[in-house]
Amino acid sequence: MSIGIVPSPTGRVIGYARVSTKAQKLDLQHDALRRAGCERVFDDHGVSGAKARRPGLDQALYCLRAGDVLVIYKLDRLGRSVEHLAALLREFHARGIHLCSLSEGINTQTIGGKLVFHVFSAVAEFQRDLIRENTLAGLQAAAQRGKRPGRPKRLSAQQVREARRAIHLKGESYAIAAARYGVAPSTVWRAVTG
Template sequence: MKIGYARVSTDEQSDKAQIDELTAVGCEKIYQEKRSGKSKHRPQLERMCEVLREGDVVVVQRLDRLGRSLKDLIELLDGFKAKKIQFVSICESIDTTTAVGELAFHVIGSIAQFERRLISERTKSGLAAARARGRKGGRKEKLSKSDVKKAKAMLLDPEVTKSEVARHFSVSRPTLNRALSRAY
């Protein structure tokens, strides 16, 4: 039996293209997941692994849909191999039923992991360079210095609560508390 696995990282992303490709190659059952590939706990992947039987074929659109690290991918594939389950990745044209397919899997998995590490290193380097130039990352402050001054003045009145001040500025109480603590 051909069994497909489709995964997207967030609810905003669509897995329709993956589902279409998995259906087109003849997957009879498709497990769909909306979780980051970094997460070890992926209920649909676990459920799929529980029902796999000898002779089944697991199909994914791309390798990174199954796992984010080479270690995780190899662990999964070793588990499949031990149960005599085959694996196919459509985009990378990997079919582990052949020696060449298994080698291709290891090579492409290594390259994918290398690429993710390069992206991470470039991002960290870029953020460090921006900080060195005096740029500060993160979100813009919700309360301006003027707003914090007004909030302090409002809180001098014993009849006014922090919750009321927070509502006045349309922020949460923790946001107000952070702004006040930074101002002191």
């Protein structure tokens, strides 16, 4: 086995491989995972890493138990983002599962691998904080310019007053009022009753 993949006495070495398109082949990853001693390999063929649901990964995660080692060819085969990868590493840590990435030489059974786990967690937290900070700054800047967040209103205040008058005083239907303004009847209903 490469880079010291040694499961606990009760653990197994499980592999996971993924390619993004149907035209790509899994052979390179499968060969490397078998050389690493994986007794079982799950895979996703033609599934983007950006997808939240990946059947092969879901099966691998379900199959893993404490003491097992999940082996991947490269980190980008597992996580959609640094945050997703950090979340998976936290889940593995909580469940007593180790991760080994062959290309990067990362193995969470080692001191260096544990350091990588903590670095990924810190980077993911930093990334979340940056996004939150930038979002709040953007909302504040928009508010100072008099802008409101969210989708722009489909009907102006004047159009809402006209529709309310036509519906309540003249008995016009929501559908007729909506057709006049080129919007859906539900839009008029929300504006008039809201």
